Amino acid sequence: xxxxxxxxxxxDGAAVDGAAVDAADGDxxxxxxxxxxxxxxxxxxxxxxxxxxxxAPGEALGLxxxxxxxxxxxxxxxxxxxPRGARTTGTVHVRGTDVGRLDAAALRRLRSRDLAMVFQDPxxxxxxxxxxxxxxxxxxxxxxxSRTAAEAEAGRLLAEIGVDRVERRLRQHPHELSxxxxxxxxxxxxxxxxxxxxxxxxxxxxxxxxxxxxxxxILDEQRRQRHAGLLFISHxxxxxxxxxxxxxxxYAGTVVEVLPADRLHAEARxxxxxxxLRARPGTVPPGARLETVPGRPQSAFDAPATCVFADxxxxxxxxxxxxPPEFRAVGTGAVACHLVPAEVLRG
Amino acid sequence: xxxxxPTRRAWLDPVHRVATVGWASASAGAVCCVVVLVAVxxxxxxxxxxxxxxxxxxxxxxxxxxxxxxxxxxxxLLSRLIAGTRAGLAGPLLVVLASGVAGTALAVSAxxxxxxxxxxxxxxxxxxxxxxxxxxxxxxxxxFGTGFLAPVVALSIAxxxxxxxxxxxxxxxxxxxxxxxxLRVQGFSGRHICLRxxxxxxxxxxxxxxxxxxxxxxxxxxxxxxxxLGLQPPAADWGLMIANGQPSIxxxxxxxxxxxxxxxxxxxxxxxxxxxxxATRFGGGR
Amino acid sequence: MAEPIxxxxxxxxxxxxxxxxRPEEFVAVDGVTFTVPAGGSLAIxxxxxxxxxxxxxxVAxxxxxxxxxxxxxxxxxxxxxxxxxxxRARCVQMVFQDPxxxxxxRQTVAQCLAEVLAHHTTLDRAGRNARTDxxxxxxxxxxxxxxxxxxxxSGGQRQRVAIARALAADPRLLVLDEAVAALDxxxxxxxxxxxxxxxxATGVAYLFITHDLSVVxxxxxxxxxxxxxRVVESGPVERVLDAPQEPYTQRLVGSIPRPGWVPTRxxxxxxx
Numbered sequence: 001x002x003x004x005x006x007x008x009x010x011x012d013g014a015a016v017d018g019a020a021v022d023a024a025d026g027d028x029x030x031x032x033x034x035x036x037x038x039x040x041x042x043x044x045x046x047x048x049x050x051x052x053x054x055x056a057p058g059e060a061l062g063l064x065x066x067x068x069x070x071x072x073x074x075x076x077x078x079x080x081x082x083p084r085g086a087r088t089t090g091t092v093h094v095r096g097t098d099v100g101r102l103d104a105a106a107l108r109r110l111r112s113r114d115l116a117m118v119f120q121d122p123x124x125x126x127x128x129x130x131x132x133x134x135x136x137x138x139x140x141x142x143x144x145x146s147r148t149a150a151e152a153e154a155g156r157l158l159a160e161i162g163v164d165r166v167e168r169r170l171r172q173h174p175h176e177l178s179x180x181x182x183x184x185x186x187x188x189x190x191x192x193x194x195x196x197x198x199x200x201x202x203x204x205x206x207x208x209x210x211x212x213x214x215x216x217x218i219l220d221e222q223r224r225q226r227h228a229g230l231l232f233i234s235h236x237x238x239x240x241x242x243x244x245x246x247x248x249x250x251y252a253g254t255v256v257e258v259l260p261a262d263r264l265h266a267e268a269r270x271x272x273x274x275x276x277l278r279a280r281p282g283t284v285p286p287g288a289r290l291e292t293v294p295g296r297p298q299s300a301f302d303a304p305a306t307c308v309f310a311d312x313x314x315x316x317x318x319x320x321x322x323x324p325p326e327f328r329a330v331g332t333g334a335v336a337c338h339l340v341p342a343e344v345l346r347g
Numbered sequence: 348x349x350x351x352x353p354t355r356r357a358w359l360d361p362v363h364r365v366a367t368v369g370w371a372s373a374s375a376g377a378v379c380c381v382v383v384l385v386a387v388x389x390x391x392x393x394x395x396x397x398x399x400x401x402x403x404x405x406x407x408x409x410x411x412x413x414x415x416x417x418x419x420x421x422x423x424l425l426s427r428l429i430a431g432t433r434a435g436l437a438g439p440l441l442v443v444l445a446s447g448v449a450g451t452a453l454a455v456s457a458x459x460x461x462x463x464x465x466x467x468x469x470x471x472x473x474x475x476x477x478x479x480x481x482x483x484x485x486x487x488x489x490x491f492g493t494g495f496l497a498p499v500v501a502l503s504i505a506x507x508x509x510x511x512x513x514x515x516x517x518x519x520x521x522x523x524x525x526x527x528x529x530l531r532v533q534g535f536s537g538r539h540i541c542l543r544x545x546x547x548x549x550x551x552x553x554x555x556x557x558x559x560x561x562x563x564x565x566x567x568x569x570x571x572x573x574x575x576l577g578l579q580p581p582a583a584d585w586g587l588m589i590a591n592g593q594p595s596i597x598x599x600x601x602x603x604x605x606x607x608x609x610x611x612x613x614x615x616x617x618x619x620x621x622x623x624x625x626a627t628r629f630g631g632g633r
Numbered sequence: 634m635a636e637p638i639x640x641x642x643x644x645x646x647x648x649x650x651x652x653x654x655r656p657e658e659f660v661a662v663d664g665v666t667f668t669v670p671a672g673g674s675l676a677i678x679x680x681x682x683x684x685x686x687x688x689x690x691x692v693a694x695x696x697x698x699x700x701x702x703x704x705x706x707x708x709x710x711x712x713x714x715x716x717x718x719x720x721r722a723r724c725v726q727m728v729f730q731d732p733x734x735x736x737x738x739r740q741t742v743a744q745c746l747a748e749v750l751a752h753h754t755t756l757d758r759a760g761r762n763a764r765t766d767x768x769x770x771x772x773x774x775x776x777x778x779x780x781x782x783x784x785x786x787s788g789g790q791r792q793r794v795a796i797a798r799a800l801a802a803d804p805r806l807l808v809l810d811e812a813v814a815a816l817d818x819x820x821x822x823x824x825x826x827x828x829x830x831x832x833x834a835t836g837v838a839y840l841f842i843t844h845d846l847s848v849v850x851x852x853x854x855x856x857x858x859x860x861x862x863r864v865v866e867s868g869p870v871e872r873v874l875d876a877p878q879e880p881y882t883q884r885l886v887g888s889i890p891r892p893g894w895v896p897t898r899x900x901x902x903x904x905x
Binding site for chain 3: 066067162179208209210211212213214216217218220221235236237238239241242243264265275276278279280281282284286287289290291292293296297
């Protein structure tokens with residue numbers, strides 16, 4: 001199995017000089033060849049098959065994929081929130097600290113101070129029997145605020161993310177708030193800890209499209225203000241491209257392509273990325289058939305051991321079934337595909 | 348195209364499940380099988396005639412001829428225990444069958460029609476809940492007389508609310524699933540949907556409820572016949588034997604009561620353990 | 634001009650909560666009018682609480698309207714008796730959003746289709762088997778899938794089965810309630826192609842309920858935009874999406890992620 005190490009590969013237009021790229025300690029997040037197996041009825045099954053990513057401080061990276069791509073599992077690995085019995089190899093470094101080696105207390109500190117996660121369903125995140133004020137206050141008191149200071153700060157946070165009638169909202173319970181409003185509260189709680197990295201796992205999938213725009217705009221604005229990094233997980237390529245600096249496309253438990261968001265449409269090279277771009281209905285004239293790829297998204301377990309996309313790729317060749325492709329820098333991004341011509345690769 | 352689920356052959360699943368059961372459940376399961384076999388083959392297994400009276404040999408201790416001794420009338424205890432398995436199992440079986448059918452019918456009707464029918468059924472069940480099974484049984488027996496059937500009927504009525512409550516919640520959940528709406532759009536009648544779709548999907552839950560209820564029914568029926576309200580002498584019934592053996596305990600010959608009591612306890616515990624195991628396997632609590 | 638397959642006028646639905654303490658009324662649909670031409674395709678677009686799903690359920694016969702008329706294929710089918718529903722089922726069918734729960738988990742695919750065929754047609758067993766095969770081919774499923782239980786199928790495959798089941802009765806109108814919303818993007822594309830093919834092959838009309846405007850552009854000829862139970866704007870898809878006239882529609886169209894889109898805040902957070 002080829003290593004997917006990208007240590008020496010520049011991964012986006014920003015890190016032009018080699019010094020910035022090799023300065024591993026400066027990375028906000030560094031995932032090296034992460035492999036995760038989960039226990040199943042027939043023994044352990046792979047869910048992640050060698051994920052390698054880098055994030056600079058204050059950067060927004062979008063993790064895009066369909067079912068079985070492993071994007072949620074990657075985020076959970078950063079927090080070490082994996083299910084019982086999960087087996088991991090590879091490393092995850094947050095701000096230079098190896099997450100896998102932390103003891104329980106240090107892990108708790110990492111999760112409460114440096115990292116914050118926003119999940120898809122706000123109603124599953126917030127305790128329904130406590131008020132919004134209690135929820136925020138709990139987070140803030142954990143940071144060291146006194147009770148009164150926490151209340152004031154909670155109100156300030158809510159106002160900042162655009163919640164009106166703050167005093168009233170603080171006294172309300174989650175079921176009295178709409179989904180969009182509640183997700184904003186969850187984001188406020190995530191920001192309250194002044195994290196270095198925010199992980200958002202499909203934060204707007206359950207929301208209306210206009211609410212989605214608001215929430216995503218708030219997330220973007222706030223993280224820029226606070227210079228926090230954002231790992232934005234979504235199945236919506238366009239949404240991620242609008243919010244993030246770079247996009248990493250995942251399929252069957254591995255990263256197949258990484259490229260700057262503004263180059264997504266012009267320079268996508270991997271057949272899967274192209275297929276995703278073409279599958280959006282707006283891309284063909286009305287009434288024309290959408291270009292589709294046969295079959296359905298595979299998980300790491302189902303996909304072939306060589307190139308993960310070999311079963312479904314429209315341009316598959318023999319080499320794809322015999323040798324796993326290496327993840328190599330191409331133009332302003334990186335891609336793992338045999339079909340990318342050698343002359344395009346940077347030396 | 349690869350499949351999503353592991354491709355273990357489906358028919359191996361039950362075998363696999365049985366093979367991975369723990370020792371407690373396995374021994375409980377073995378006891379249950381033994382008791383059922385004894386009940387089925389009782390007339391051929393009993394070494395003596397359970398009703399053969401032998402006053403000269405009354406209250407005999409364990410011996411080769413009478414492995415468990417004799418009772419106050421000289422009847423062989425082992426044979427009487429064996430004979431008692433039939434009534435001992437048939438009673439609870441009838442109770443869970445009757446309460447299962449009646450309870451499910453009420454629950455599904457209440458869940459499907461909703462409205463006033465649901466309200467009425469729920470109130471009736473609440474009232475029935477208020478009466479402990481034994482009290483209800485005693486009342487019914489007092490009115491209709493003793494025997495095998497009266498306690499069984501009474502207990503069935505007492506168990507209906509237990510079954511109906513669980514089945515109603517499950518039926519309501521099932522009914523709210525989109526496939527039921529899809530069937531309604533197709534124009535299928537409520538009867539068709541309930542009988543052909545709702546009930547089969549609820550069947551595993553009902554089975555688990557019945558299995559759990561079996562043990563409790565057995566205990567309740569033994570208590571009722573202990574009180575003298577069930578089968579009457581000279582019937583070989585375990586509860587009755589416990590009661591009959593009471594005077595002999597003071598006389599230094601406790602074997603009748605003890606053997607019968609042990610039989611009841613072992614059987615009830617075994618069936619209940621198996622039922623609980625089934626409940627966890629089939630998610631019966633859902 | 635051919636008669637429309639669906640003609641809805643002044644539809645109104647009020648939900649009353651039954652709590653005696655504070656009887657509340659919620660107007661889900663408030664005077665909605667639209668038509669679907671025979672073989673045509675109309676989308677109803679809206680956000681949560683717009684009433685679009687309630688409209689769909691009224692058309693499919695799951696909910697009775699409080700006021701207004703629904704004329705299907707020239708006839709007004711009234712009532713929710715078994716006979717009325719059966720009659721309606723021959724004309725209008727529905728595909729639901731959740732592929733994981735819209736099939737009875739105890740029935741194989743073939744049993745599911747056979748049940749519907751037995752209910753609506755007079756085919757004998759051989760005829761039903763043949764028609765089942767036809768339907769599976771129509772929705773792009775392998776015939777061997779007939780013997781599978783739903784849990785062995787993926788979301789996209791289950792949705793195809795749901796579409797096959799809906800088409801089994803040969804309806805003239807198919808109501809699709811967010812039918813592709815729960816599917817992966819690539820699978821969604823396959824199912825959208827399938828829907829276009831099915832419409833070309835059978836001449837069925839679609840009433841497509843969705844919150845996703847880009848899907849609308851691909852599948853439908855006309856669109857109705859709803860908000861808070863009322864129709865905000867309606868017209869041909871291209872006109873409404875390229876040149877929306879109402880502010881709400883403009884906002885809706887503006888919120889769709891697309892190349893070059895930048896999410897912007899619209900001011901203070903909305904009150905609930």
